[in-house]
Amino acid sequence: MDSPPFNFYLSLCFHVVGLCYGKGLLPADSMVGEVSHNVTFTIVNPPSTPFRVVAWTTNGTNVITSGGSGADDIGTGYVGRITLNSTTGSLELRNLVLSDTGEYVVTILAVGQPKEGTATLRVYAPVSKMTITANNIDLVEFNSSVSLSCSSSGTSLSYRWLNGSSEFTASDGVQLDDGNSTLTIVRVTRYDQGPFWCIVSNPINSDNESITLTISYGPENITLKVTPLDVLYGSGSDLTLSCSSESSPPAQFQWALNGELLSNQGPVLRLEKIQANQSGRYSCWAHNTRTLRYQTSEPSDITVLERISSAKLTISPNPPIIEGGSVTLTCDASGSISNRDWRKDGQPLSPSERIIFSEDNKTVSISPLNLTDSGIFLCHLANLLSNENASYNLTVNLKGSTQGGPNVGAIVGGSLGAVAVVAVTAIGVVAAMKKGCFKKITSGGSTVSNTGESSTNGGGKGGNQELNYADITQFQKRDGGSVQLGNLGISSTEYATVRVNNRPGQPT
Structure with a gap:
């Protein structure tokens, strides 16, 4: 222990003769320490003469006083944790605890006036044990909100939130609470899936953790594709229709023909050896089971033609055909008929008061008949794949006759x-x-x-x-x-x- 005269002199020098203190013994910058680690207060430019007394205090409490005739005086809580360099006056403080934070003062008495230095030590517990939690994991675009909470062990923690490389700031639709440890997004969109990063830091270290959200959306932007793509198809062709959409989870698909739902489901519809009766407007319906939304594609018109065959031209009534009566010629064939043209004796046949065409040009009715109506009638049938002709040699008999030709x-x-x-x-x-x-x-x-x-x-x-x-x-x-x-x-x-x-x- 220091003798009372020594302590009295030191106290007098500290508190009464303050102008005699030397400056610059310690660095001016604050020192940072980590719990359970060590820190050293290093004396800068120590006195060149031997020390008589070296004293360290913090927050007015003795850490260690060394010199004089007695043993070193070590303050409570520092026994076994400090080492004083008697040559330079530097102090090592080990196994730091949070309460070691404070302002440290060193006073050195040598020949001449005493010298003093001050340094600030801040002790931190490191960032550790980070977690991120979400209050809602069942999110639907435009219908749901979510709050993300970030927690961590450590002291003097600061929080930052990033979506990719962009940092969140409080704004419309984004709220930051509890010292930025909680992030709330109002009415999420598909672009809020993340990953979201929470970065926690203090002067000792930093740590981060991420979370990715699942947000249901769609279906939308439905696309229907036909392979091979053509204006029309011959009967017996093979076609593949595929449907896609933007949707999470992936949409379920069902197919429709002319607005009527088919039993076919799935993103692909295969039509093998397609026939003319399968022509129509094909579309697909997309359904999201999470958002409960439906959307349909733009329809795709598929026209299937059958080649024309077995063309024939028939008349009614059966011969003999008598002058002054009437006759109906009917032109028909197997296959898809897009167009019918009529000719008589090689010349186009035109409608008149006596010659009446049906709406689809399938039949021609002549009434009353003239002898000049005799001749070869020809019907030309066509579609974009094929064409055929059918003809009939019509004989109109003189009234009162039952045989062909003049009587x-x-x-x-x-x-x-x-x-x-x-x-x-x-x-x-x-x-x-x-x-x-x-x-x-x-x-x-x-x-x-x-x-x-x-x-x-x-x-x-x-x-x-x-x-x-x-x-x-x-x-x-x-x-x-x-x-x-x-x-x-x-x-x-x-x-x-x-x-x-x-x-x-x-x-x-």
């Missing part, structure tokens, strides 16, 4: 219904038709009738009577008169077959 005359037998078609008149033969009776009068005067038997005509009563090679020059009228046919001066003879309808024989 000289026609015979309609009364109750017998017998019909005789005469091409050219003959000479020397008279045929007379009466109710229930038909006679052939030859030039020799013999007569054959349907009421008698004739081995030549091979019939009995009421049987079929065949008059072969009958030269008919006149018809007998009901009133007894007759109608002369042809020119009697013509010597050539054309033959016509006349058949009598089969009916029951008449009483004799």
Whole structure:
């Protein structure tokens, strides 16, 4: 222990004769220490003469006083923790604790005036045991908020938050609380996924930790792609439709044709050996199970054509077609028909008061018919893949005729219904038709009738009577008169077959 005279002198020098203190014994900068570590107060430019007394104090409390006749005086709490260099006066302080923080003063008494120096020591506990927590991990874009909390052991901690390389500052939509240890984002977006970095530091060290958020969003920006891409496709082609969207979690897809949902699901729809009945507007629907949102793609038109085959042109009614009547021509074929064109005798057929086209050009109706309507009708069918023609040779018969071509005359037998078609008149033969009776009068005067038997005509009563090679020059009228046919001066003879309808024989 120091003797009372020495302590009295030291105290007098410290507190009364302050002007006698020397300056600059210690560095002016503050010193930093870490808990459990050591620090050394180094004397700068110590006195060149031997020391009589060296004393260290902190916050008015003795750390160590050395010199004089007694042993070193070590303050409470410093035993075993300090080492004094008696030559330079420097002090080592070991196993630092937080309470070692303070202002340290050293006084050295040597020959001449005492010298003094001061230094500030700050002791810190290091940053450690960092954690980041989020109050909400089930986030939906525009609908959710999140608070991130950063915690750490250590003293005098400061907090910073970064998203990538950008530092957060308090602003609209961003809040910093509890000394910046808590970050709150209001109404998160997909760009707030992170990673978010919390950086904690003090003068001793720093540490950091990150967290990444999962934020559900979408679906949006749906894209439908068709491979191969073309304007139209032939039947039997293979197509692949693929659908994509921006969505988290990935969207679920379902396909639709002409607005009607199909059973097909998934991002890819494969159409193999596609047929014409599969043509239409294809689209895909995207659904996010987390955001509960739906969105549909722009539709893609797919046109499938079948090659035209088996083209035919038919008419109604069935022949014979009679002047003054009507006829409908129908043009049809297998396959996809995009266009029908009509021609007659090689010239385009145009609509008129008598010629009516259906809306799809499939049929042409003509009424009333003229003899000039006879001719070859042609229908041309086409699509972008193929084309075919179908034709029909239409014959319009003279009114009252049952055969094609021009007619000289026609015979309609009364109750017998017998019909005789005469091409050219003959000479020397008279045929007379009466109710229930038909006679052939030859030039020799013999007569054959349907009421008698004739081995030549091979019939009995009421049987079929065949008059072969009958030269008919006149018809007998009901009133007894007759109608002369042809020119009697013509010597050539054309033959016509006349058949009598089969009916029951008449009483004799």
